[in-house]
Amino acid sequence: MTNERKRRRLAYPGDCWSTLWENHNTLANADRRPDKRNLSQRIEESDSSKGKDMEDPKSWSVKDQELVKELVDFLGINEDDRQFLRQLHGIAATYSKPMVEEFSSRILQHPNTREYYEKIDVPSLQEKITGWFQDLFLGEYGAEYAEKAMRIGKAHVRIGLPLRYPLAMWDLLVKYGEQVVAHSPKPKEAFRAFHKVLALSIALFIQAYEDSQLAHLSQFLGSERLVRRLLMEGH
Numbered sequence: 001m002t003n004e005r006k007r008r009r010l011a012y013p014g015d016c017w018s019t020l021w022e023n024h025n026t027l028a029n030a031d032r033r034p035d036k037r038n039l040s041q042r043i044e045e046s047d048s049s050k051g052k053d054m055e056d057p058k059s060w061s062v063k064d065q066e067l068v069k070e071l072v073d074f075l076g077i078n079e080d081d082r083q084f085l086r087q088l089h090g091i092a093a094t095y096s097k098p099m100v101e102e103f104s105s106r107i108l109q110h111p112n113t114r115e116y117y118e119k120i121d122v123p124s125l126q127e128k129i130t131g132w133f134q135d136l137f138l139g140e141y142g143a144e145y146a147e148k149a150m151r152i153g154k155a156h157v158r159i160g161l162p163l164r165y166p167l168a169m170w171d172l173l174v175k176y177g178e179q180v181v182a183h184s185p186k187p188k189e190a191f192r193a194f195h196k197v198l199a200l201s202i203a204l205f206i207q208a209y210e211d212s213q214l215a216h217l218s219q220f221l222g223s224e225r226l227v228r229r230l231l232m233e234g235h
């Protein structure tokens with residue numbers, strides 16, 4: 001028995017073993033709790049061992065309004081794309097109804113997704129999803145569009161829906177998008193434009209999940225940068 005253990009044993013004479021056991025657990029848990037200072041130090045040490053001042057990737061600082069601008073640029077969404085899609089906005093309304101029917105029936109057929117639909121007003125949700133599909137053809141993909149897309153993403157974080165399910169709706173959205181763009185005088189170009197905007201929308205959806213995870217972990221660890229660096233170090 002180490003001196004330290006002997007000392008603690010003496011501090012709990014007689015049959016106070018339960019108190020000692022609690023004390024032991026508290027100490028053991030304290031050891032497991034991440035120490036913010038040590039984590040920062042570990043990261044700094046790791047940086048300097050790589051022999052350079054590690055700069056954070058620039059992408060980490062892109063937030064809010066800048067996000068959608070960056071993604072529109074990244075995807076190369078241009079004025080022609082906006083125009084092709086704008087022309088189809090009215091047509092999209094007709095296809096959004098069968099789209100949302102199939103969307104809901106896929107969710108209801110699978111027990112792991114069905115349970116999310118048990119406590120909600122399904123017709124009202126279907127209306128919102130119809131609107132979301134139509135908005136892909138708005139032709140305006142600025143701050144307002146981004147704010148809405150992120151809010152929708154966050155609604156799914158709040159209900160604890162694993163990200164794989166929204167992503168697994170991709171094929172269905174493409175299927176109905178194809179039917180809409182077939183009405184364009186330039187269907188190939190309109191299809192490419194639709195793909196870009198769908199990718200934009202899904203990217204914002206995913207960003208909402210990442211933001212929420214980073215925000216939660218940052219509360220625990222002190223800063224978003226620390227969380228990001230730790231995730232990198234973990235690999």
Ligand code: HEM
Binds near residue numbers: 125151167
């Ligand atoms: C790309 C795929 C998806 C899109 C575009 C989408 C779209 C939407 C929209 C527009 C809303 C309304 C958000 C608001 O009130 O502002 C919503 C909420 C909701 N979605 Fe999705 N959704 C998707 C995937 C899924 C999947 C796979 C499920 C599976 C169960 C699901 C379940 C729900 C539920 C339960 C709500 C209500 C959340 C609440 O009560 O706040 N969604 N979704």
